[in-house]
Each structure stands twice: as structure tokens, then as C-alpha cells.
Amino acid sequence: MSRAERKPLRLAVVGHTNTGKTSLIRTLLHRRDFGEINNRGGTTRQVASAALSVDSETLITLYDSPGLEDAPGLIEWLESQPGERHDGPGRIHRLLTDDRARARFDHEARVLDLMLNVDVALYVIDAREPVLEKYQDELAVLALCARPILAVLNFVVSPDSRETEWRDALARVGLHTVLAFDAVVRDPATERRLFEKLASQLDAHAETLEAWMSHRRDEEDERLAAAGLTIAELLIDVAAAERMAELASPSQRERAMDDLRQAVRAREQVCVGTLLDLYRFGREDYADEDLPLTDGRWSEDPFDPDTLRYHGIRTTGHAGIGAGAGAVVDVATGGLTLGTGTLVGAALGTGVGLARGFGVRIGDRLRGRERLMVDDATLRLLASRQLKLLAGLRQRGHAARLPLPAAARERWAVERLPAPLRSARRHSSWSTLNPGSMPDAAGAPQAASRLARALIEDLERESAEVPGASAAADD
Ligand SMILES: Nc1nc2c(ncn2[C@@H]2O[C@H](COP(=O)(O)OP(=O)(O)OP(=O)(O)O)[C@@H](O)[C@H]2O)c(=O)[nH]1
Numbered sequence: 218m219s220r221a222e223r224k225p226l227r228l229a230v231v232g233h234t235n236t237g238k239t240s241l242i243r244t245l246l247h248r249r250d251f252g253e254i255n256n257r258g259g260t261t262r263q264v265a266s267a268a269l270s271v272d273s274e275t276l277i278t279l280y281d282s283p284g285l286e287d288a289p290g291l292i293e294w295l296e297s298q299p300g301e302r303h304d305g306p307g308r309i310h311r312l313l314t315d316d317r318a319r320a321r322f323d324h325e326a327r328v329l330d331l332m333l334n335v336d337v338a339l340y341v342i343d344a345r346e347p348v349l350e351k352y353q354d355e356l357a358v359l360a361l362c363a364r365p366i367l368a369v370l371n372f373v374v375s376p377d378s379r380e381t382e383w384r385d386a387l388a389r390v391g392l393h394t395v396l397a398f399d400a401v402v403r404d405p406a407t408e409r410r411l412f413e414k415l416a417s418q419l420d421a422h423a424e425t426l427e428a429w430m431s432h433r434r435d436e437e438d439e440r441l442a443a444a445g446l447t448i449a450e451l452l453i454d455v456a457a458a459e460r461m462a463e464l465a466s467p468s469q470r471e472r473a474m475d476d477l478r479q480a481v482r483a484r485e486q487v488c489v490g491t492l493l494d495l496y497r498f499g500r501e502d503y504a505d506e507d508l509p510l511t512d513g514r515w516s517e518d519p520f521d522p523d524t525l526r527y528h529g530i531r532t533t534g535h536a537g538i539g540a541g542a543g544a545v546v547d548v549a550t551g552g553l554t555l556g557t558g559t560l561v562g563a564a565l566g567t568g569v570g571l572a573r574g575f576g577v578r579i580g581d582r583l584r585g586r587e588r589l590m591v592d593d594a595t596l597r598l599l600a601s602r603q604l605k606l607l608a609g610l611r612q613r614g615h616a617a618r619l620p621l622p623a624a625a626r627e628r629w630a631v632e633r634l635p636a637p638l639r640s641a642r643r644h645s646s647w648s649t650l651n652p653g654s655m656p657d658a659a660g661a662p663q664a665a666s667r668l669a670r671a672l673i674e675d676l677e678r679e680s681a682e683v684p685g686a687s688a689a690a691d692d
């Protein structure tokens with residue numbers, strides 16, 4: 218089917234009031250500026266539409282609707298009417314053309330009008346509610362509209378969820394297409410399952426739905442690539458960051474160390490902010506219990522040795538340990554050791570160490586001064602915890618409590634830093650944290666994208682190895 222012939226799939230989101238219909242639409246749109254959300258109920262008063270589009274072609278039109286409130290009244294009215302009992306849409310049509318009924322069932326009429334004009338409906342259920350008769354009446358009225366319905370169980374992660382009861386009740390009215398989908402939880406796998414289920418019910422629209430799913434997959438890949446690069450850039454920035462201090466001036470060294478630590482803390486927070494933004498939608502609407510952050514920040518200081526221990530970063534056997542003050546003198550006298558470079562952070566015990574052997578060219582700059590850098594263990598900590606955050610953000614709700622993926626854990630457990638970071642150690646111009654930096658010039662972007670690819674491979678390897686890791690409760 219050509220693009221011009223393809224008609225958008227019309228999808229209504231319906232259900233009792235306050236079940237999370239508008240929230241679900243926001244989640245499907247990946248946008249939180251749609252509609253109004255409130256815990257009072259009766260928040261959405263009119264039908265409102267939003268488009269899921271690719272390259273300005275609308276593939277799916279979503280319709281939000283006011284909550285149903287008086288289904289028992291509707292059933293009573295319908296039953297009181299004479300005429301053909303088996304023509305569901307006909308009966309609904311009669312109700313919609315009856316002025317008094319329309320006036321009495323104002324909200325409900327809007328929903329039924331909508332139902333007659335869409336290809337499919339999602340019926341959103343607050344799974345914490347008992348299966349009351351009024352909900353069964355809602356389903357009965359909606360069934361009269363003769364449109365395929367997919368039931369969406371919201372709030373299934375709540376301890377009060379009555380998911381089994383609901384699945385049972387839905388089966389009893391012949392509704393077997395059910396999906397657990399917490400409206401405000403972001404999970405690409407569940408989202409994809411929703412569209413797959415729709416495709417299985419709607420042959421005529423299967424191609425449209427496939428096009429949409431493939432677009433979402435591409436977006437997800439791009440988002441992941443951007444997130445990987447965000448973390449890689451943080452690590453390059455920190456690896457290449459340096460501060461100079463006059464030799465034999467402990468107070469200056471102290472100040473320079475503080476300054477460096479402060480710059481790194483702020484830089485890490487920028488990375489956290491970018492990751493949250495990349496994966497943020499609808500998040501402000503509820504508490505973020507399933508992320509390892511407190512108020513959008515890591516609560517432990519990256520320069521606290523306890524933090525290293527907590528994240529399982531070993532510091533013993535550190536290349537610089539034992540060299541101690543000797544290494545400092547080594548640098549200060551310009552007698553640099555060539556090679557890969559080591560840091561003697563442990564000599565200072567604070568995550569900020571003295572650099573030694575990062576290349577001959579710094580010799581002149583260093584005469585009479587010492588150079589402070591962030592040590593390897595702290596870099597490994599920063600890498601580990603940003604990756605943990607990213608893993609949590611990619612699959613919130615059920616996977617966030619999983620440990621750091623094994624491949625990533627292995628990469629950062631070893632004491633030798635990945636090659637791009639070892640290069641960064643020798644290029645102070647790569648760090649935006651240094652005065653006079655040139656992070657856009659040649660080497661830095663290449664190093665960052667090389668590192669980013671490795672970080673993403675680690676995460677992807679994990680999801681390929683653990684097939685059940687992303688499976689949500691589902692029929
Ligand atoms: N924790 C949690 N809260 C949710 C979820 N879905 C919806 N909510 C909250 O439930 C309340 C109602 O959500 P809405 O999206 O406004 O519900 P609605 O069905 O559109 O409501 P009406 O338009 O009034 O019929 C809001 O406070 C939402 O933040 C969910 O999956 N988890």
C-alpha cells in the first residue's frame with residue numbers, strides 16, 4: 218500500500234473516569250504537554266486528538282475522551298427503548314440522536330460518538346478497583362458500538378492491584394485481549410506489545426502499525442546512541458580534566474583539588490540531567506521511586522571512598538599506589554616517565570590524584586608545578602553509575618532494580634581504563650573542564666564516539682543474553 222493510500226488508524230482511549238486515559242496517551246505520544254491530568258476525576262471533558270506521525274505522515278490518530286460515569290444509567294435507558302435489540306450500533310445511534318438522552322448523558326454521548334467513528338478502542342482499567350457492576354455496564358455499552366476493544370490494565374504495579382480478578386472478569390465478557398500497561402511507566406517493550414496486539418486484531422492496519430513500531434525502534438536506537446555519547450563525553454571530560462598547583466604549596470593544592478572535585482560533581486550532574494531529559498516523559502507526574510536517584514541527583518559524593526565501595530569499585534593494586542610522594546617529585550622536576558600514564562590518587566586518598574607520566578609535552582608546563590587529575594577509580598565509578606542510571610531509564614518499572622549489566626560491570630571492574638580514556642589522560646585540551654580546552658577538535662569526538670559504541674554494546678549484549686529481562690506481566 219502506498220503512503221498516499223494509507224489511512225491513519227483511529228484509536229480511541231476510553232474508560233471510567235480517572236483511570237489514567239490521558240496519562241496513557243501522553244505515554245504513547247512520549248509527550249507530557251498533552252491534555253490535563255488530575256487525580257480528581259472528570260478532568261478531561263472533551264474528546265481531544267493527537268497524532269502519531271512519521272515524516273509528517275499521520276499513521277495513528279489517538280483520541281482522548283471524558284471518563285464514563287453513568288454506564289448503569291445508559292444501560293437502563295437502552296433497555297427501556299423498543300426496537301431491534303441485536304443491532305448494537307443502531308441502538309447507540311438512537312441514543313445519540315435523542316435530544317433528551319444526549320442532554321442527560323452528556324459525557325457518555327461524546328464517548329459513544331467517538332466509539333462509532335474509530336477503528337479500535339483501548340479500554341483503560343484502574344486495576345486497583347474491584348470489578349464493580351458499573352464497569353461491567355461500561356463494557357456492555359462499549360461492546361454495542363461493535364468496535365474491537367483492547368483492555369489495558371493500569372496500576373498493575375500497585376500492591377492493591379486486582380489484575381487476576383480483572384482478567385477473569387474480562388474473559389467472562391469475551392474480552393481476551395488484555396495488556397498490563399502502567400500508563401506512566403516508560404517501557405519500550407510493553408509499548409511495542411500494545412501495538413503488536415492491535416496489529417493482530419486489525420489486519421487492515423497491520424502495515425501502518427508495523428511502520429509505527431519500526432519508527433519507535435529507530436527512535437529508541439537514536440536515544441540510546443545519544444545517551445551513550447552523553448556518558449562517554451562525561452568520562453572523556455573528567456579523564457582529561459586537570460588542575461595545576463604551585464609546588465610545595467599545600468594550600469594551593471587543596472584549593473585546586475577542591476576546584477577539580479567541584480567541577481567534576483557539576484559535570485556529572487549535567488550528564489544525569491541530559492540522561493533524564495532523553496528518557497523523560499510524564500515523569501514529573503509521579504514519584505521516581507524506581508530510579509537510583511534522590512531528587513534527580515546521585516546522593517553519594519563520587520569522591521567519598523564509601524561510594525566506591527558501594528559501587529564495587531576496587532582500588533587496591535592501583536597502578537600508582539605505593540609510588541606516593543615520589544611520583545609527585547618525579548613530575549615536578551620534569552623527569553617524566555613516558556608511557557600510558559598512571560595516577561596516584563590513593564596518595565591523597567580523595568579521588569583526585571597527582572599525574573605522572575602523561576607525556577613529555579607537558580614537561581615545560583609543569584616546571585615548578587604539579588598537576589592534579591581525577592583518579593582511575595573515580596572514573597570507573599562515574600562510568601558504572603551513569604550506566605546503571607541509563608539501564609534503569611531504558612526500562613523503568615520492573616528492570617530498574619536489576620544490577621548493572623554484566624558486560625558493563627566487567628569492563629569497569631578491571632583496573633585498566635578503556636583506550637579512549639587512556640588517550641584522554643594525555644590530552645588536556647579534550648576536557649571542557651579545563652581552561653583553553655578544544656573538545657571539538659580532532660581527537661576528542663572520535664574518542665567519545667568510540668567509547669560510546671563500547672558502552673552501548675555492553676548494554677545491548679546484556680539484553681540479548683537475558684531474554685526474560687524485559688518481559689512485563691502479560692497474557
Ligand atoms: N502511579 C501511577 N499513577 C497514574 C498512572 N496512570 C495515571 N496515574 C495518575 O492517575 C490520575 C488520573 O490520571 P488521568 O490520566 O488524568 O486519568 P483520566 O482517565 O484521563 O481521568 P479523567 O480525564 O478525569 O477521566 C493522575 O493523578 C495520574 O497521575 C500510573 O500508571 N501510575
Ligand SMILES: [Mg+2]
Pocket residue numbers: 238239240252253254260261281282
Ligand atoms: Mg483525562
